Amino acid sequence: MPTHHELPFRPDCMVWGxxxxxxxxxxxxxxxxxxxxxxLPACTKTRLPTNPAxxxxxxxxxxxxVLPQGPSAxxxxxxxxxxxxxxxxxxxxxxxxxxxxxxxxxxxxxxLKGTLPDDFPTASLLHAHIDREAGLIHMLPGLDxxxxxxxxxxxxxxxxxxxxxxxxxxxxxxxxxxxxxxxxGTTLYLPVQTAGALFSxxxxxxxxxxxxxxxxxxxxGMAGVFRLTVRKDLGWTWPFAETAxxxxxMGLDExxxxxxxxxxxxxxxxxxxxxxxxxxxxxxxxxxxxxxHVTQTVDxxxxxxxxxxxxxxxxxxRADVA
Amino acid sequence: MPTHHELPFRPDCMVWGxxxxxxxxxxxxxxxxxxxxxxLPACTKTRLPTNPAxxxxxxxxxxxxVLPQGPSAxxxxxxxxxxxxxxxxxxxxxxxxxxxxxxxxxxxxxxLKGTLPDDFPTASLLHAHIDREAGLIHMLPGLDxxxxxxxxxxxxxxxxxxxxxxxxxxxxxxxxxxxxxxxxGTTLYLPVQTAGALFSxxxxxxxxxxxxxxxxxxxxGMAGVFRLTVRKDLGWTWPFAETAxxxxxMGLDExxxxxxxxxxxxxxxxxxxxxxxxxxxxxxxxxxxxxxHVTQTVDxxxxxxxxxxxxxxxxxxRADVA
Numbered sequence: 125m126p127t128h129h130e131l132p133f134r135p136d137c138m139v140w141g142x143x144x145x146x147x148x149x150x151x152x153x154x155x156x157x158x159x160x161x162x163x164l165p166a167c168t169k170t171r172l173p174t175n176p177a178x179x180x181x182x183x184x185x186x187x188x189x190v191l192p193q194g195p196s197a198x199x200x201x202x203x204x205x206x207x208x209x210x211x212x213x214x215x216x217x218x219x220x221x222x223x224x225x226x227x228x229x230x231x232x233x234x235x236l237k238g239t240l241p242d243d244f245p246t247a248s249l250l251h252a253h254i255d256r257e258a259g260l261i262h263m264l265p266g267l268d269x270x271x272x273x274x275x276x277x278x279x280x281x282x283x284x285x286x287x288x289x290x291x292x293x294x295x296x297x298x299x300x301x302x303x304x305x306x307x308x309g310t311t312l313y314l315p316v317q318t319a320g321a322l323f324s325x326x327x328x329x330x331x332x333x334x335x336x337x338x339x340x341x342x343x344x345g346m347a348g349v350f351r352l353t354v355r356k357d358l359g360w361t362w363p364f365a366e367t368a369x370x371x372x373x374m375g376l377d378e379x380x381x382x383x384x385x386x387x388x389x390x391x392x393x394x395x396x397x398x399x400x401x402x403x404x405x406x407x408x409x410x411x412x413x414x415x416x417h418v419t420q421t422v423d424x425x426x427x428x429x430x431x432x433x434x435x436x437x438x439x440x441x442r443a444d445v446a
Numbered sequence: 447m448p449t450h451h452e453l454p455f456r457p458d459c460m461v462w463g464x465x466x467x468x469x470x471x472x473x474x475x476x477x478x479x480x481x482x483x484x485x486l487p488a489c490t491k492t493r494l495p496t497n498p499a500x501x502x503x504x505x506x507x508x509x510x511x512v513l514p515q516g517p518s519a520x521x522x523x524x525x526x527x528x529x530x531x532x533x534x535x536x537x538x539x540x541x542x543x544x545x546x547x548x549x550x551x552x553x554x555x556x557x558l559k560g561t562l563p564d565d566f567p568t569a570s571l572l573h574a575h576i577d578r579e580a581g582l583i584h585m586l587p588g589l590d591x592x593x594x595x596x597x598x599x600x601x602x603x604x605x606x607x608x609x610x611x612x613x614x615x616x617x618x619x620x621x622x623x624x625x626x627x628x629x630x631g632t633t634l635y636l637p638v639q640t641a642g643a644l645f646s647x648x649x650x651x652x653x654x655x656x657x658x659x660x661x662x663x664x665x666x667g668m669a670g671v672f673r674l675t676v677r678k679d680l681g682w683t684w685p686f687a688e689t690a691x692x693x694x695x696m697g698l699d700e701x702x703x704x705x706x707x708x709x710x711x712x713x714x715x716x717x718x719x720x721x722x723x724x725x726x727x728x729x730x731x732x733x734x735x736x737x738x739h740v741t742q743t744v745d746x747x748x749x750x751x752x753x754x755x756x757x758x759x760x761x762x763x764r765a766d767v768a
Binding site for chain 2: 231233238239240243244248250261263264265266267268269331332333334335336337338339340341342379380381384385388389401403404405407408409410411412413414415416417418421426428430432436437438439440
């Protein structure tokens, strides 16, 4: 019987800014179990609101005081050890629920960062109220944006011999994918890099466009429920996702052209694995019906992802594929 | 009173593969008039079907025989001279109707071209039936893709001193934008480069994903109706579009990173022009709600475009902007 677990919401069940296979797990679960967690927003003391209308959660204040900060600003909740997971396996992460739990978030522009660092050489910081009941972010007077929440960071630990890795850069282990398709209902597949996988999540985004161009989304606290299943049968060596309706292939590279090429290659590979079509026809199908989007351009490795409607393959599926 | 015109569907009202301000207009219309035209698919004799189930239209056969081929494969219908248009103006192109008129189309992979030239060093050619009544492209047995037609090429003439330009490369004068958002109902704005603007269109696409990654969309014949209006009031110097619901900013560059940056800069500029928000807040809004998509990666200049929901600005519009 799958069990449901809760990761305690306190600083000693969090890591600030680093992925590292050497970090001790805070929870051990069986494959197929689910885990609920709450995450703090990516934050530093300099990004806190000074307006008392924005209440600072005591766990956030405590974490900013007591946790050692790694090279990035993301607070990860975890890691969670999934029994039986070994390098070579794939961790299937069913994102069952995603809920913002704070009534504010922030955005920032930082000098030398973002998509247009030379155009915006000064820093800007904006705090915005979140009306969870109405499903709206009040960005500015007269300017509301609909909530569409997801976790910017969902990852497993990197290989042990890589040592500590900044959470900013998304890599083969997932992490700061900042992909808005990873909302509730989506399944993310990450290749396991170390025993137990060491799953963690954080970096709640109340909303984000494809690109996350200014550097941040609406950064806020996020609660989530994830079902974690060890897949020994897939053999995939790169992140991949499925929404209710679409396959989502991913590319990550400092160069957006290379990220785009990788996302296309990955989608071709997944089509050919599932369907009785040639590589050439899979490439043509990507051209005809695959939507190549910019995931983000601000995380060191940029991201591109391709969306392909799953039902397109219904009539050409391989008999031996579930 | 605006007048409706029809451009004759015959080779002497077409140009094959070249944009050039020196080409004589085939039709003169007043600003605000509409023009109906039919366009041949981008084609060469080597891309014609040999299966007699695919009927070759006599005008296509004739055009392939009698027209001099420029450096690219697109047949443009036009050019159309719009009275009063001068460099510095913007040509507002309301895309009133788009209808495929052939019952087949093709896709091709060409060596050394496309997003993944090293992965696909051989040529492939696929012809597909179009069921216009059902709205489907029968790509392969068991694999249908929904028709979602648009003109890959919509352009004005380049500046006269640029001489002839290959239709493959989208530039400031528009042309081979290959942007699937340019479907019926969308308005495209192009900066006029020469007297009369010299509008033309072609390169019908029955469907295409964002990216057009293999090199082609479903290449087919397309009929369209366009209302062409000279705008002396806009002062825009780069292409821009509006769908019924979204602004669409565009970037074009050999480097997809630079194309993405340009699309972001253009959207910021258009937000600030329309709304009472600072440049910094416009940049943040792009990050929060602007979707950066890859238009195409196969046309010499690659394309990126950002989609932003127009209604987001309703509460912050400048009083002096219509």
